[in-house]
Amino acid sequence: MAYLELDRVAKQFGAQTVVDDFSLSVGKGEFISFLGPSGCGKTTTLQMIAGFLDPTRGAIRLEGKDLTAIPPARRGLGIVFQSYALFPHMTAAENVAFGLEMRKVPRNERAERVRAALAMVGLAGYEDRHPRRMSGGQQQRVALARALVIKPSVLLLDEPLSNLDAKLREEMQIELRQIQRTVGTTTILVTHDQNEAMSLSDRIVVMSQGKIEQIGTPQETYEKPASAFVSQFLGKTNDFAATIDRTAAPARLVVGSWAVPAPAGFNGAVTVSVRPERIGFGDAGLTARIVTRIFQGNHWLFQCDSECGPAIVIRQNDGKAQPAEGDAVRLTWRPEDMSARARESA
Amino acid sequence: MSGVAEERGARAPWALTAPALMLFVGVLLIPLAMTVMLSFHDWGQYKGIEPVFILKNWYEIAADPYYAEMFWRTFRIAILTTLLTALLGAPEAYILNRMSGRWKSFFLLVILGPLLISVVARTLGWALLFGGNNGLVNKLLMSLGVMRSPIPFMFTETGMVVALAHVMMPFMVLSVWAALQRLDPQIENAAMSLGAGPVTIIRRIIMPQIMPGVLSGAIIVFSLSASAFATPAIIGGRRLKVAATLAYDEFLNTLNWPLGAAVATLLLFALVLIVVGSNALIERRYAEVFR
Numbered sequence: 001m002a003y004l005e006l007d008r009v010a011k012q013f014g015a016q017t018v019v020d021d022f023s024l025s026v027g028k029g030e031f032i033s034f035l036g037p038s039g040c041g042k043t044t045t046l047q048m049i050a051g052f053l054d055p056t057r058g059a060i061r062l063e064g065k066d067l068t069a070i071p072p073a074r075r076g077l078g079i080v081f082q083s084y085a086l087f088p089h090m091t092a093a094e095n096v097a098f099g100l101e102m103r104k105v106p107r108n109e110r111a112e113r114v115r116a117a118l119a120m121v122g123l124a125g126y127e128d129r130h131p132r133r134m135s136g137g138q139q140q141r142v143a144l145a146r147a148l149v150i151k152p153s154v155l156l157l158d159e160p161l162s163n164l165d166a167k168l169r170e171e172m173q174i175e176l177r178q179i180q181r182t183v184g185t186t187t188i189l190v191t192h193d194q195n196e197a198m199s200l201s202d203r204i205v206v207m208s209q210g211k212i213e214q215i216g217t218p219q220e221t222y223e224k225p226a227s228a229f230v231s232q233f234l235g236k237t238n239d240f241a242a243t244i245d246r247t248a249a250p251a252r253l254v255v256g257s258w259a260v261p262a263p264a265g266f267n268g269a270v271t272v273s274v275r276p277e278r279i280g281f282g283d284a285g286l287t288a289r290i291v292t293r294i295f296q297g298n299h300w301l302f303q304c305d306s307e308c309g310p311a312i313v314i315r316q317n318d319g320k321a322q323p324a325e326g327d328a329v330r331l332t333w334r335p336e337d338m339s340a341r342a343r344e345s346a
Numbered sequence: 347m348s349g350v351a352e353e354r355g356a357r358a359p360w361a362l363t364a365p366a367l368m369l370f371v372g373v374l375l376i377p378l379a380m381t382v383m384l385s386f387h388d389w390g391q392y393k394g395i396e397p398v399f400i401l402k403n404w405y406e407i408a409a410d411p412y413y414a415e416m417f418w419r420t421f422r423i424a425i426l427t428t429l430l431t432a433l434l435g436a437p438e439a440y441i442l443n444r445m446s447g448r449w450k451s452f453f454l455l456v457i458l459g460p461l462l463i464s465v466v467a468r469t470l471g472w473a474l475l476f477g478g479n480n481g482l483v484n485k486l487l488m489s490l491g492v493m494r495s496p497i498p499f500m501f502t503e504t505g506m507v508v509a510l511a512h513v514m515m516p517f518m519v520l521s522v523w524a525a526l527q528r529l530d531p532q533i534e535n536a537a538m539s540l541g542a543g544p545v546t547i548i549r550r551i552i553m554p555q556i557m558p559g560v561l562s563g564a565i566i567v568f569s570l571s572a573s574a575f576a577t578p579a580i581i582g583g584r585r586l587k588v589a590a591t592l593a594y595d596e597f598l599n600t601l602n603w604p605l606g607a608a609v610a611t612l613l614l615f616a617l618v619l620i621v622v623g624s625n626a627l628i629e630r631r632y633a634e635v636f637r
Contacts, residue, residue, distance in 0.1 A: 050535070050539060052535050052538075072535075072538050072539060073538045073539070073541050073542060073543060074541070075539075076541075077539060078539070079535070079536065079539040081530075081532045081535070081536060082532075083530050083531075083532055084530075085530045085532040085533045085535070085536035086530075086536075087533070087536075087537075087551055087555075088555065089554040089555055098537070098540050098542070098550075099540035099541055102540055102541035102542050102546070103541055146540070147539075150540065150541070
């Protein structure tokens, strides 16, 4: 079942552990993102899969075979680098052809595959351009074509979109997803951009300080963050201190002056996370006062001062009247919109 | 009011560059023009320099194969020196570039070493190692029975090439190093991931990209070697002359200044022509890499 498997992989530089106890199994054709802040070990993990670094401990297996025993030049992985690392002295076609040349693909077939690869990334007709005469987006496409033309067993993307401007990045995200769907190549993307990870991947591996915080689908990691780090890193969130009281039936969750039916599984002091777009203004709930109200076109952003500390609320601009700055409000949400976890000792 | 200020503003750049400009004109352009003029003057053993306009010196240089031989030797030595520095300097720069911080700065100093030592001490050092029967290396090799007679070094073109390559090496290494630092740090990994081995990476990926650096280093080394004076003077003396030592001899030993001036002028123009020409060729050839 597992196509690519990382088994308790660790990497140490001297006394410093950069990646620790990293286990992941990737299915064939899956699109996985390694998401985390800089220095969380995501690029190091990618480089170990690529073979540019050797793991200190653990095993990396591709279709059951030990990958670490194979030199990087013979792993047959396609890699797109953050800087693209195109060969500046070669034309786009020569860049794409390089991997095929190394594989001794006959000239005719090579030319055909290069043409097809460049056409796939939307660069038909750019065969004879040199990289320095192409825009950042075009270079990115050449790099993608160069990595895909060798029909890699796994495609590794190292922050490939971070050098593009916001609009182009969005376009490339959609295109990257479409290409990956069509080609069906198992893909691993390293990124620090949560939107990129969420819009592209089947599953996200959230990393922090060399450790995996959570592995899950974009919805899972967003809706049910496994740790405070995940909920903070994936979009905005509100954390409230709460208590679960199971002495009376039915069990109650008390947050501030508001009590709601308790979710299963916890007892005592907990932290509840609620996404700002899930909070509404109602008749019962946390007492709060609106501090600032910001209009952002399709939605309103409220910063509130609640009885449990500062809170942010996002309301869709549906044309209805919204509370003004200084108004006293009640913050309310449905029980299923909050996720509770044992309170971390501060 | 504003007109005056504007006028003053327009004059300011000239006023500010005037001292440097005057120095440039005074100590470079005027003597150069005078040397060119001098090459058209007449000279005789007893009458000295006569300020007339004749082509005698130029005719002599063109007609007498002695001068052609000098110039060929000069350029042969310069070309061989350039080749030697490129062959040794480019790999040296590549290795230097891959070293870690502390070793890198140490070896950079070692590479710059030849430039920090006086030309006399450096060249005589070579002479101590290889000079005739008393040279240290020669003595050793002969006492070991490796060779019967000393390696000829003094008064040979080989000696000049070796000694020149030694001092010119820093220019080549630094020039290639500058090119290497412009490489994408992931470029070797990219080639490796596509299936290229170490030899292919160097030959197909690294070499073409540092070629502009090698060539600009070659232009520096070539022009400096072709016009070098001190090293050929010490190694070749008056037995094995090159263009620069020839001009010197004409000026200070024969006292035939006009002929010396003609030799110097010819050397200068030949060099300018070669350097400008090859530079234009390189820029056209590597337009894509330079951009």
